[in-house]
Amino acid sequence: MNRRAFITLLGGAAAAWPLGASAQQPVMPVVGFLGGDSPDLWANYVRAFHQGLRETGYVEGRNVAIEYRWAEGRNDRLPALAAELVRRQVTVIAAPGSTPAALATKSATTTIPIVFAIAADPVGLGLVASLARPGGNFTGVVTLNVEIAPKRLELLHELFPAATSFALLINPTSPALAEPVSKQVQTAARALGIKLHILHASSEPEFDAVFATATQLQAAGLVIGPDTFFNSRIEQLAALTLRHALPAVYQWREFTAAGGLLSYGSSITDVYRQAGVYTGRILKGEKPADLPVQQATKVELFINLKTAKALGLTMPTALLVRADEVIE
Numbered sequence: 001m002n003r004r005a006f007i008t009l010l011g012g013a014a015a016a017w018p019l020g021a022s023a024q025q026p027v028m029p030v031v032g033f034l035g036g037d038s039p040d041l042w043a044n045y046v047r048a049f050h051q052g053l054r055e056t057g058y059v060e061g062r063n064v065a066i067e068y069r070w071a072e073g074r075n076d077r078l079p080a081l082a083a084e085l086v087r088r089q090v091t092v093i094a095a096p097g098s099t100p101a102a103l104a105t106k107s108a109t110t111t112i113p114i115v116f117a118i119a120a121d122p123v124g125l126g127l128v129a130s131l132a133r134p135g136g137n138f139t140g141v142v143t144l145n146v147e148i149a150p151k152r153l154e155l156l157h158e159l160f161p162a163a164t165s166f167a168l169l170i171n172p173t174s175p176a177l178a179e180p181v182s183k184q185v186q187t188a189a190r191a192l193g194i195k196l197h198i199l200h201a202s203s204e205p206e207f208d209a210v211f212a213t214a215t216q217l218q219a220a221g222l223v224i225g226p227d228t229f230f231n232s233r234i235e236q237l238a239a240l241t242l243r244h245a246l247p248a249v250y251q252w253r254e255f256t257a258a259g260g261l262l263s264y265g266s267s268i269t270d271v272y273r274q275a276g277v278y279t280g281r282i283l284k285g286e287k288p289a290d291l292p293v294q295q296a297t298k299v300e301l302f303i304n305l306k307t308a309k310a311l312g313l314t315m316p317t318a319l320l321v322r323a324d325e326v327i328e
Contacts, residue, residue, distance in 0.1 A: 029092075029283050030065045032085035032112075034105065036098030036228035038072050041254075045097060048269040052276020058283060071101070073232030075173055078104035086112060092282045096140070096275040097268070098228040099176045102127060109137070113288045116140035117275045119226045120176045122293060131293040139288040141274045143266035143296045145226040145251045149181045150188030152249040152264050155301075156221035157192055158319060159247065163220030167197045169210055170225040181225040202229065207236065211244040222248040224255075226265075234258055247311055256302040256327055261311065266296040300324040 033049070035042055050060060058064040067088055069081040082104040085093055093109075095101040096117035105114045106127060114127075117140055122128045129135035131142070156166055168185050170178040182198055189196035197217050199210045214222055224230055224237060231252065238258035241248040250256075251265030274294050282288060304327045308315050320326060 028063060028065050030067055030088070030090045031279055031283070032088065032090035032093040033066050033068045034078070034082055034085060034093060034095040034098075034101045035068065035070045036073065036075070036078065036101045037232040038070055039068065041232055041234070042097070045268060045272040048272035049094065049096065049276040049279075052273040052278075053280045055273075055277055056280025056284060058280045064283065071098075071228075073229045075100040075228065079107060082108040092279055094275055094279050096272055097231070099125070100174055100228060102138075102140075103176065106138070111137060113282045114138045114140075115275050115278045115282065115288070117143065117271045119143045119145035120180065121146075125176055128293055131295070133289070134291065134293060135289050137288055139278060139291040139293055141271050141278070141294045141296060143268075143271055144299060145265045146177065146180050146184070148264065148299060149223065149225060150184050152223045152251075152262075153185050153188050153196075154192070155249055155262055155264060155319070156223065156247065157194065158316065159313065160220040163194065165195045165197065165217060165219050166221050166223065167199055167214040167217065167219040168223045168225060169199050169201060169230070171202050171227040171229050172200045173202045174227055174229070177227055178225060185223060185225075204233065204236065207233070207240055211240045211246055214246055215244050219246070222246050224248055224250040226251050234260075242307065242310060245311055247313065253300065253302045253325070256304045256307075259304065259307055261304055261307045261313075263300075263302045265299065267298045267300055270298060271296050302327065 060066050071077040078101050086108045092113040093105050094115045095105050099118045099120045102116040102118050114137055127138040170182055172178055186196055197219060199213060201207055201210050234255050235258045238255055238260040242259055247261045249262040250260055252268055253263050256263040278291055301323045302325050303323045
């Protein structure tokens with residue numbers, strides 16, 4: 001072999017080495033993120049999810065890709081979005097903050113690992129066999145937002161101890177949340193000796209009618225049940241409580257920050273962080289069947305004093321000292 005031919009051969013081999021090495025590089029895993037609301041509303045929650053991923057060594061764009069799908073508060077869109085992520089053959093699906101989203105993924109796949117963050121009972125919904133041993137392709141975090149719904153009624157009753165009538169708003173298109181919340185809050189109302197009016201809304205035009213009806217029924221206050229659709233309409237709901245002079249309580253701080261009177265619920269940012277941690281652990285090879293469902297334990301109370309003044313209310317000192325934050 002002459003010198004020129006040897007150099008040509010050597011150059012060709014050198015050029016081929018990077019290609020061969022590149023071909024053997026592991027493919028970046030893909031997380032499918034199924035959100036029930038909109039990316040604008042969930043920006044803080046997505047950041048918390050990313051934080052959980054970072055705690056397990058994953059950073060979006062560096063060693064993991066994330067495919068986002070958003071239902072914009074429309075539960076009827078979730079099955080198609082879940083099916084789309086399954087067709088994309090993502091490594092794991094995260095469906096945090098939406099019980100309908102978790103149920104949509106249940107119908108879409110029995111093999112892709114799913115991480116949920118929901119308020120409803122995952123055992124009762126058939127997502128897991130038990131909290132300690134999920135046993136299938138689901139695991140995640142359960143908030144206390146259904147269990148403490150009666151406490152929200154008690155907070156309003158604490159404000160209006162002489163009142164005999166209150167209202168509860170639920171979304172009938174999400175029975176997995178609406179039914180247990182209605183049952184538990186109704187039980188609490190009977191124990192308090194008060195009348196509870198259960199009102200329904202599943203679209204924006206129905207909100208005005210709900211608040212008008214609650215006012216006509218002389219409800220002293222409104223408990224807004226946990227629901228993805230309501231999450232995506234927090235500012236609208238807060239504005240309506242002021243317009244109709246109807247004190248209301250919801251689960252997220254964002255409701256109080258937007259002008260609602262009270263919010264009482266699990267720390268949603270911590271819940272999303274935990275969902276991110278579990279997603280990362282599954283990416284590392286752990287199986288959802290072996291990851292016990294986590295139960296959120298931190299509950300936060302927020303009070304908007306400016307709204308209280310606008311409604312002509314004096315907040316009891318006992319309530320103020322229990323608050324995690326008083327917005328003035």
